[in-house]
Amino acid sequence: MAPNLQESFWKRNGLGEEYRDVCLGAIGEVYPECRVQELEEQGYCSFTVQVSNSTRTLIEDNAPAEDYTISASQESLIVQVRPQAHTLDLEIGTAATKIYGSYAPKLRNLECKLPPQLRAVEMNRLHGVPLSRCNIQKFALDGESWDKHVTMIQSFASFIALSWSSSSSSPLVLRKIRADSPLDPDPTPTSHSISLTYCTGTVGVRIVPKLQKLAEMLPDTALRQRATDILLRIQKLDDIPVVLNHGDLIPSNILVDPHTWRITGVVDWAEAEWLPFGTCLYGLELLLGYMDMDTSSPSLPIFRYYDDAPRLRELFWERLGKERPEVRERMKQVRLARDIGVLLWYGFAWDEGRIDRVVNEKDDKVEVECLRKFLEVDTDPLSAV
Template identity: 50%
Template sequence: MRRNSAGWSRAMGCEGGTSPFPLSISTTLTSTPTNSMSNSTPTRHGFADGYLEFCMMLLRNVYRECKIEEFGEQGFCSLTLLVTHVTCLRDGGLMSEEGGPGSGDGLEGSGCKELVVQLRPGQHALDLEIARAACTTYRCLAPKIRYLDLKLPGGLHAYEMQRLRGTPLSRLRPRCRTLDSDASKKLQRLIADFASIIAQSWSTSSKEATLSRNARADSPMNDATDMLPSCTGRVGSSIINRLRKLASELPDWPLRNRAQATLKAVCGMVGYPVVLNHGDLIPSNILVDEDTWRITGLVDWAEAEMLPFGTCLYGLEYLLGFMDNPLSDGCLQPGGHAVFRYFDIAAELRELFWMRLLDAVPELDGRLRDVKVMRDLGVLLWRGFAWDEGAIDRVVNEVDDAEELVYLRTFLNTS
């Protein structure tokens, strides 16, 4: 979920005939590569002794005449590598004969000199259907990907990805409440683009599907809304149980009460659209043009799911402020006190977001209350559960999850 994403012919460790051309995204598509593999990489990503060296050998055979290096920033669930042609592009790209390494038919046919390869353990493999849906829904904001049918050890999977242009917003975001005119204009452009991105999913929503009651027999749907059978992902298929868990286990009464109220509202909602929601819509996964702050891409769709429209609106809050005195590893340091601070113009920016969203999707005007319920649902699901190396089933507490609770309380106390 979060925390810090054509055919191949048999060739040099790569096997298989023609395969689909799936689409997806990486967590670290734009970070700076390091000069060599770090000593911590195999341990951090679960590689057994010798796995990394063997994988690199296969990749060097696939990407001949290319430099392969580790990115400077890495997600927890993957190892991301940058592949760069060391001399110049020939034959239109980095891919080769009949769609294999070196031909112009692949991701690099457009003339790009770089691509990304990501290695992922089996438990964190990408859902290629979701990946395709990301490109269908968000078009050029989601980069192309194809599965590399390599014989990797330990159940590892390899994916080749297009490298998107842009800089992670997390590197540019102001860290003061009062902004100058230039920063204010950049934020306005950012918020307007964000509203347009949210609106894009509405046109591809599964409204018809939400009117069906073909629930799975093992789903706790006896008291749930008619849209939830369309939410079949890891989080979506357990929304009701997760809200119940939050309503009973969150650390204080106001939070438990908010979870209970959200549960009641979700269970009473009918005919509401289900769309593809990004699984980790935070500043480090939003790429922007450094000069204008127009959004150029969204990365890390690994945890994306079909969820009720608006579930990812927790992402708006990150654009309206910043964490002051960040916590270390999610825990308060002695005497420390972390606060999420909104920019002085946050109210104006929030109003701009809703105005742009309603301009793009006028039919939302009569369902704004429902959209805001789903926004609360997203905040509760994404900040009410601890990451725990991907387990996402433990409710946050005051001792272990101070940072999560700062976000949770702040985001739920605004509108």
């Protein structure tokens, strides 16, 4: 079930609407000579504002929290207010900028007078517009739209490729390895064997029980069998690296140049985790088509792939294989991780952020449609590369 955006951020967090002005005022006190403006597009778990004509720079990673450096010219900043349950992990944020460079924003905590259950984070504003504003909802792509999709798909591959060079030997991950993990009796890392032991985030520590739940409770036999088959093959993931995956790789979080559709940034890293490479590739499917309504049954959603989606998919894997040749040797494992990502992302309903109820045909039509369409994709993408 999709998040309920009819309720305001404040109501969803048990606060009155007057707290909007309270938060805007608190942020304004930190930037007294700047314009603080609520963004038109808001996410489910945050209240986001732009701070324009700021004279304050981002603080260096090793600077004390009270150190406010002043600069004569600073680009506009973004400030996000989030409830504690959905706060941004600054360690993950630092890892994201180290791995993905300018694709990810630099984060720092912002000290301001907010209600106790809320936290504020400052970040640099990334250039570009959300891809969700640009998406073309038509089956056939003409010359210009085809060129834009090619640019977007290839830049998406370049973005994904950046994570391969990172690995679970990152100090951030090694500090959090569960020594008693039942998934790997010998947790000593090697350069040849990476296991689910290294998946230490909210989703990562529960991959196996989540797949077991899906294998028992998905709404039809074919989907349950698919989850079972994937569960039985999960140890094959030992042959691919555990990398930092963006946890919400959807068009509204992908920024593009509005003229070329080259990806310029990715926002909202709140759900990012160290997971097997390829887990976030459910996001590729969302770039190859669009959600529509079935003409024979207006209440039934249907995901339609573009007529040239197979070629776009080939272009993605060609670029990824060119930038990370190691992927070619591990395509079965990457495909397995991709299927796990599809199951975990679409197999559980959002339900106000709980994400623990298995989807059903009645309440979660979009998610079930995506499960079926995305899991039936039959690709051997690098066979002809």
